[in-house]
Structures are given as structure tokens and as C-alpha cells.
Amino acid sequence: MPTDALFRRLQQTGQQVRIEFEGRSLNVPADVSLAAALLLHGVGHTRESAVNGRPGAPYCMMGVCFECLMEVDGQANAQACLIEVADGMSVRRQRGARDLLIDPQLDEEVVDE
Amino acid sequence: MGKTDVIVVGGGLVGMSIAYGLALAGRRVTVLDEGDDALRAARGNFGLLWVQGKGYRNSPYASWTRQSVALWPRLNELLHADTGIDLHLRQPGGFQLCMDDAELAEETRRLNWLRDAFDGDYPFELLDPAQLKKRLPGVGPGVVGACYSPMDGHVNPLKLLRALYVACRARGVVIVNGLSVNAIDQCVNGFEVLTAEHRFNAEYLVLASGLGNRPLGAMLGMDVPVRPNRGQILVTERLQPFLHYPTTYVRQTDEGTLQLGDSLEATGFDDRTSSPVMAEIAARAVKCFPRLENVRMVRAWGALRVLSADGYPIYEAAHDSPGAFVVTCHSGVTLAAAHVLRLAPWIAGELDEPAIAPFNLARFKDLREVRYAH
Numbered sequence A: 001m002p003t004d005a006l007f008r009r010l011q012q013t014g015q016q017v018r019i020e021f022e023g024r025s026l027n028v029p030a031d032v033s034l035a036a037a038l039l040l041h042g043v044g045h046t047r048e049s050a051v052n053g054r055p056g057a058p059y060c061m062m063g064v065c066f067e068c069l070m071e072v073d074g075q076a077n078a079q080a081c082l083i084e085v086a087d088g089m090s091v092r093r094q095r096g097a098r099d100l101l102i103d104p105q106l107d108e109e110v111v112d113e
Numbered sequence B: 001m002g003k004t005d006v007i008v009v010g011g012g013l014v015g016m017s018i019a020y021g022l023a024l025a026g027r028r029v030t031v032l033d034e035g036d037d038a039l040r041a042a043r044g045n046f047g048l049l050w051v052q053g054k055g056y057r058n059s060p061y062a063s064w065t066r067q068s069v070a071l072w073p074r075l076n077e078l079l080h081a082d083t084g085i086d087l088h089l090r091q092p093g094g095f096q097l098c099m100d101d102a103e104l105a106e107e108t109r110r111l112n113w114l115r116d117a118f119d120g121d122y123p124f125e126l127l128d129p130a131q132l133k134k135r136l137p138g139v140g141p142g143v144v145g146a147c148y149s150p151m152d153g154h155v156n157p158l159k160l161l162r163a164l165y166v167a168c169r170a171r172g173v174v175i176v177n178g179l180s181v182n183a184i185d186q187c188v189n190g191f192e193v194l195t196a197e198h199r200f201n202a203e204y205l206v207l208a209s210g211l212g213n214r215p216l217g218a219m220l221g222m223d224v225p226v227r228p229n230r231g232q233i234l235v236t237e238r239l240q241p242f243l244h245y246p247t248t249y250v251r252q253t254d255e256g257t258l259q260l261g262d263s264l265e266a267t268g269f270d271d272r273t274s275s276p277v278m279a280e281i282a283a284r285a286v287k288c289f290p291r292l293e294n295v296r297m298v299r300a301w302g303a304l305r306v307l308s309a310d311g312y313p314i315y316e317a318a319h320d321s322p323g324a325f326v327v328t329c330h331s332g333v334t335l336a337a338a339h340v341l342r343l344a345p346w347i348a349g350e351l352d353e354p355a356i357a358p359f360n361l362a363r364f365k366d367l368r369e370v371r372y373a374h
Helices: A034-040 B013-024 B059-083 B101-117 B129-135 B157-170 B210-219 B275-288 B290-294 B336-347 B354-359 B363-373
Strands: A016-021 A024-029 A069-072 A075-079 A090-095 B006-009 B029-032 B094-098 B125-127 B145-149 B174-176 B181-187 B190-195 B199-202 B204-207 B226-236 B250-252 B258-260 B297-308 B314-317 B324-328
Touching (some): B006 B190, B013 B029, B013 B157, B013 B336, B059 B101, B059 B336, B059 B354, B094 B101, B101 B125, B125 B129, B157 B174, B181 B210, B210 B226, B210 B297, B226 B275, B275 B290, B314 B354, B324 B336
Parallel strands (some): A016 A090, B204 B324
Antiparallel strands (some): A016 A024, A069 A090, B094 B145, B250 B258
């Protein structure tokens, strides 16, 4: 059942900045957390669990539940509720776990899987 | 409460393993456990099934450890059949990473002693940095070498504890939480265990309370020499699988996080974390795998190991209190299979297991004499 978003700002004040979410350009208030900015836009889920793929969205808004993990300007597993938006910020959903990009072997064959 | 054959005091990995093994043997079991303010070594575990290097100059302990690891697939099947829980048991072998030549030489000496003790049947390999790099991509230049043994493995220790609870309940074990034992009385038909508001009776009694076994043992006139040793563990953000083997310092869990650990501290009953030790653990992990340098930490905890006076398990059938047993060890995960499938049947009187005898309390009398003699 579709419902109106209950998450909205009490006061509309101040500047807006522009961020990019999954390639989409969004105008957001300049002085809010990234998590709040995305909730204002009703973007739905912001991550897909590394354990079971379940979609997740910002929940506790205070840095403890790790539901709001996103890739922020290339940095994986960033907590969107603890980061203030900035003009030009580029964010993507955190899909699965971070990849450390360890090269299995630079110049020699790999013995073990 | 219905009639019970055995009271197990302690609901950690050791107590629950024994309760499960006794239930498998058809015994009616009641487990008495403290509340969540208890020390809870079982909830701070690193999750290794570790063999290599254990039992140096004590081959009965090395044999017991190997027996347990060999029995682990059977325990895994039993728990999975009873609960459907995947413990993520993996036994691909493990690496002891050495950070300097002295450490490598000492590990080598111990492993050679053990191989001789087993007449050559003790598989391990010593790896130089080039060989190691092939086996463990991402390992750092600060690692001077490593010992690999195919006998080692790992498991998710929290899922193990949960599976033991679920399996025990499914087999009729009564688990009572939030109790402290105030007194134990011997009576004609066994034992009466008194808590603030309840009394429990059974013919057999197993004390499996970790560090609590010292005061509980004293209630039956036994000196159980156990002491706390603190370990701290750091947990990282979830990462794509890159470390496919357990190591003693760094382990990647089935759900992607890394556990970093292996600190040793005598801090009494203080089970908190401390910044200097966490910094050392983190620095060593980065030395092992330099790519971890900018990985995020999400959690840390301290927990108290249960170490006996000589570091080995205690399996005691009390002489002066027939029907009472004391069980204590440090390696509640590694030894879980032996506890379920060997120790519990021995406690139930259904298995004559000579491998258990070397771990009785009497050995500590000799230990003291030796100490005074030197």
C-alpha cells in the first residue's frame, strides 16, 4: 500500500547542494546528513546486505546499526548517517562487501584457490 | 521441574557440549547458567580449530586435540541434523604467521618435537616468504615465514553456541538461566544444588563453569587451579573473501568480517578492552596483510580465557564426591567434538576413554612438588 513519506523537514531553510545518487542528480539541503538527504528524496534502499543481499535503508541515524552503509566518493562501507552532504558528492548503494582488491598473484601462478 | 539425571553447572561451550553429549546418550540433563553479567568466555571466542603446536612436550594433549578435530565433521553433522544451523565449519588447514626469525625457529622446534612424538605422523610445512605469498595472496613483507598445517580449521563460534542451545532443547535438556549457585550439598542420592530461590537434585553433577569452577570446586572440597587470561579481539567491516585459511592473528569469518586478535594479558577479572593492546593487534594485522591499513574497525571486545595452572584441560571424576565431575579447558571450540562424543559418554559411564586420564586434578600436586624442587 503506497503511503506518503512521513520523513520531512520541519523547516525549509538555507542553501541547497547537488549530489549524485546512483548516477541521478539530487538537490538536497546543505546542512543535513547524507542519510537524511536520501530519505527526504525517498530513494528506497541504500544498501544490499553482504550476508544475504537483503535491501537496507538508514535506520538508527546515529551510527550504531550499520544499515546505512554506502559507497561515498569511492569509499566503501561509509556510514551515511554520520556524513554531512557536500556539493558534488557522488554516492552509490553499498552492494555486498567491500573488495580489498588483493591481486592473487602479480607474476607467479596461483597454487591454491 | 521433572526428574533429572545430571545437573551441568555452566552454559558456555564446555557445559553445553557436555549437556548435548549426555542428551545424545539418553540422559535427562538440566543446565544451570548465570545471567548475562557472567564472564562468558564462550561469547568472546576467536573460532579456531587449532592443532599445530598444541601439546608441545605433552603428547596426550596433542592427541586429544587431534582426536577432537577429527571428530568435528561428525559433530557438525549431528548439530546440523538437529538444528539446521550452518556452523560454517571449514578445515582447510591453517597458518601460523611468524614476524621474526626467533619466532619461526621456536615454532619449528615445537613442531619437530611433535612430529617425533607422533613417529612422523604430524603433517606440517615450513614456508619461506616466497612460498607463503603463493599460498596467502596479500601477505606482507614483514612476515618472515609461516608454518602451515592441514590439521587446522575454523568455525563460527557464536553459531556453534547457538546450535548447542537449540540442539539441547530439542533433545529435552532443561536450561535455566540467571542463576548463581550458592551451595552444593552431597546427599544420599547424589547432589543438591542451591541457588537463591531454587534447589536442584540429581545423581550426577558436572561443574563446567570456566573460572567459576574454582569457587564451585571449593564447595566440594576440591582445589581447581584456574586463572583468567585476557584476550582482545577487533572486528572489521565486511570484506569480500580474500583470506581462505585461518591464521592465529587474522581470521575472515563466513560473513565477511575479519577478526584480529591473539593478545595475552594477565589482568585479573578485568575483561574490558584497552587502547594500547588494540593498537598492537591492529598494527600486527596490518603487518600480516598491508591492505588492511585503511580497513574500518566496527567492534572490539575483551574476554577472559580460562587457563589451568599448566594450561591443559581439567577432566576430573571427583574422588571424594562420587558422581561429581569437573570440566575446564581453554579450547572450548577445538575440543567441542571430543567433549560431545568422548567426554560426555565417559561421564555417563558408557565409555572407557584412557585418553582422559592424564587430565585429572592429581597432576597439579606433582606440579607443585616440581616447582618447589627447582
